[in-house]
Amino acid sequence: MMPKITTNRRKWKADLMNRVQTVDDNDRPATDYTFKRVTYFKPLGVTAQEKALSVQEKAEVVKRINIVMDHTINTKDFGIRIGEQLYNIERIWTDDEKREMELSLSYVD
Template identity: 50%
Template sequence: MPKRLTNKKKWKADLLLLNDDAVDEDDRPIIVYEFKRVVFYNSLGITSTEKYQSRQDKREVVKRIKISMDRSITETRNRIQILDVIYQITRIFWNEDDHEMELSLAHVD
């Protein structure tokens, strides 16, 4: 009997959550990303249309990944960390049929 594959995702990344209540020693607000969980992903290619549209928004998409469906992930509050690089989510596309979502990622400034 053949094995049943439940997940074909190859790579690991960290899902980070923005913490709004963080302050430094002088009570100034700072940007802190807290680890939420590990996500498994597959890398996808970037289309020329997506590159063109992202340049109009002044954010260049450098990576696109496919992960399992998670409705709690948003563009404003979440970041993806792959190895030591933190990426900002610029676009989310939900694929309801396959229960997956595609994330377009740009470097965090």
């Protein structure tokens, strides 16, 4: 009997959010997030090298996730919501052969 092979380990749900620049009541620029779609992810650990790089860039990476490949996602226009916590996307690494991408996330200020 052949052992079962798990082909999809992405079992956690996150919301992909569009980042929209708006103006608040006092005419100051404000960032708002609107829901785009649900995506499934697999949590990954944050490496020491990535921690060091993120400190240099003034944004501390607190979480890394693996999602299915989506070429429309970029660091400027999108964010991720996991539960009630919003995250900015700091870095995107893609693996075209496996059709997946890793996102490095930091807390929204």
